[in-house]
Amino acid sequence: MVMTIPKYNDLFNPLLKAMHNLGSSASISEQEEEVAKILGLSDEDITKIQYRNCTVFSNRLAWARHYLKRYGLLNNSVRGIWALTPEGRKTENVSKAKVDRFVKKLGSKSEDSVDGALNNDKEPEEIAWQNVLLEKIKAVSPDAFERLCQRLLREAGFTQVEVTGKSGDGGIDGKGIIRIGGLLSFPIIFQCKRYQGSVSASVVRDFRGAMIGRAEKGLILTTGTFSPDAKKEAKRDGAPPVDLVDGQALAEKLRELRLGLVIKQKTIEDISVDDDFFRTL
Structure with a gap:
């Protein structure tokens, strides 16, 4: 209901x-x-x-x-x-x-x-x-969206980020290496989905199936949203973890990295009377 x-x-x-x-x-x-x-x-x-x-x-x-x-x-x-x-x-x-x-x-x-x-x-x-x-992002070509995700991951600290985009590869669009604290690193694979609506749990399951044996973690980036079942599937106990970046998070990350946005700072004047000035006249 x-x-x-x-x-x-x-x-x-x-x-x-x-x-x-x-x-x-x-x-x-x-x-x-x-x-x-x-x-x-x-x-x-x-x-x-x-x-x-x-x-x-x-x-x-x-x-x-x-x-x-x-x-x-x-x-x-x-x-x-x-x-x-x-x-x-x-x-x-x-x-x-x-x-x-x-x-x-x-x-x-x-x-x-x-x-x-x-x-x-x-x-x-x-x-x-x-x-x-x-x-604006959804209006670009699929290749351009993959390049945007590649750039975003590089700017966020990933290394050796490659876009593979092979058809029939379980939805894997690319791979990279994330380094933590300058000491630890591990491979990650990612998928880029230009969606208007919600990404379903089946997409997460299929992606996880493709990542097994290739990487310890997976990442799905979308312009849309993730259904509640997709979020639960991504965190399912006993399964390799899949991190999800929805449209809101993607936009916020682009703002943080200053990619594709022109951000202008506004200055507001706070005006008050200088009493000391008038006392010294």
Whole structure:
């Protein structure tokens, strides 16, 4: 049975509870998994696409983060990790009406305009740039996407990164070596998937089957999302581990490495009267 995804302001308290459960900090994917568990949402609920690469659930949770950040309970790092502020760590529940009124006074979009934005496929600024970037990536050729993944892995510290892209090779698109601490290294194989929707568990299983005997770890990068079953399959006990990089994580990593993005810093002037100046006249 498909349930209705709660409105953005009905996600305020589940999100706060999730952040407390996760130790006061979490990535977006960790938040989504924990909130979905708290609300008892099904796989079908959380994978329903609303616009471009974004699900209804992800979009509304992004608005919830936006409001709680402006309310002073959340903040985020350049690496895409969100954390409770000191005030957030002391807060377990909020009044959604009070949060809405406070943020509205700051000049943010009102509750009605947010609902309208959701109905008209709009996103908060937090994810708008990500979706534009992912649409641009999905428009490039398969070879270009593989080269982008190769460049990203090299910039992230992998060595000997090669794109193989052989057909009938179990979905293996490339291989490389990751070095940890300058001392340990091990081979890794990767797969690049330009997806609009969710990557299924069967893709992870097939990829793992192809990697056995070739590498100790595998990595799947996609412009889409991973279904809950795919995430469970990637972490299945007793099976070789497969790391998953979804569209949001891919976009954040490209931002961190300054690949494909022009990032301009904004300077805000804080002006106050210099009392000492006038006392010395």
